[in-house]
Amino acid sequence: MEANAIQDSGLFRPVTPGGEVIKMSEKRAHALAVEPKFKCRDVRVFYGATEALHGIDMDIENTGVTALIGPSGCGKSTFLRVFNRMNDTIPNARVTGDILMDGENIYDKKIDPVLLRARVGMVFQKPNPFPKSIYDNVAYGPRIHGLATKKNDLNEIVETSLQKAGLWNEVKDRLKDPGTSLSGGQQQRLVIARAIAVSPEVILMDEPASALDPIATAKLEELIDELKEKFCIVIVTHSMAQAARVSQKTAFFHLGDLVEYDDTEVIFKNPKDQRTQDYITGRTG
């Protein structure tokens, strides 16, 4: 349904107390109209006999940035890895509950984790470019997934992806150089370009800026800000300030529980749970 049609349909007609209809932006109407990207119900993750996540119920919006925060060991990275089945790669790890992506259970037997990971890309704490050229780093995914058959198409994907990652101008004359020759911040953006190249719907980021200096961090955050219009981004960060700057929704995890999940503004101005308040203000709980 088109945004205007949604607004005109009367399904979403926010009004002022005086009864005047508030005009929604097209984007907002879309955001309200579409189903969440992920619906998680009673999600539990076990490492052997230990339950690391105790039944998480949470929806992740279709676009925008959701930040997962909490002290070390709270389960936020475990939860992040649920979305692209990265926990499958950990021996003894077991996931129960429903994780629906666009209504489809991603833990269903018919789902191929490799294809899932093309739809749900991931960026790690330390940039991990392949030991290949800048070009081949970005071209790798489209090649193995057969997204481009002609050289020109592949060139275009590489250029567009590097442009979206805000790296094109810095590397366009040195595409044959090894990816590892770039600076830390550039490598992190290269990895994002690599993730974008296979046209994912979701980008998961696990502490993506913790190894970057403030300028590289700012460039990365600017990139996240641009990408959030088109992608669903879920980011784990230990930096409260970063969560506050880049996300629209923030979830606070503590000892394997989802304690509080709300608009980022609410979490940082007026959190409802004492444990959230203690954590984000740096108090002993």
Add this chain to the structure above:
Amino acid sequence: MNEHIVTSYNDVMSDLSAEISHMGHLVRKQLIGALKALETRNPDLAKRIRKNDKQVDAINDDIEERVMNILALRQPVAVDLRETIAALKIARELERIGDLARNTTKRTKVILEEDPIDGMEEILKMGRVAVKIVENVVTAYEERDVDLAIAVWNADEEIDEYCNTVFTQLLSGMMVDNSNINACSQMTFVAKNLERVGDHATNIAESIHYVLTGEKIDERRPKSDKTSSTIVEI
């Protein structure tokens, strides 16, 4: 409330509160002094109060500096953010109350040059209400007492009522005896000053409420000051 893990963060926040509290008490004393100078017809006291206002301004500057430092160096969030921003706003309101006390002493100087006028008792009663409101709002801040803050917020109406009475009384006084005009017209400004003290205390009460609950007082602020439209039949 639990303590910050970083003790120096606790220290800067409690120093900031202490400074607000100190400023609150100083401003309360300034107001009491200004009213005392009027009541006892003491121009020396009025002058002293006028001079003391510089101290109030200096504390306000100090609080602004502290708030800037906390924002720049600690990046406060949640209750700390509300507390820090409230400190800035409350200091500004207290500074304005200090200005009103000073302005009252300036008018007192003129009033004391004239003969005593009728209606002084009402003004002083109104002054006592204003002092009580300031006292209560400072206590509400110190004790983190949201109920007291709400009580202050509601009490503004009482001071507005007083202002209306005093205003009418002064206008009538001027009509009866026009030799009173200088003193009475200055006195209307004194009454207005006291009414404004109530407004500033109300604003402080709102800030305290926000710090403690994270929410704004949802009702409309009581407004009963009718002096802007008061006339006497000639």
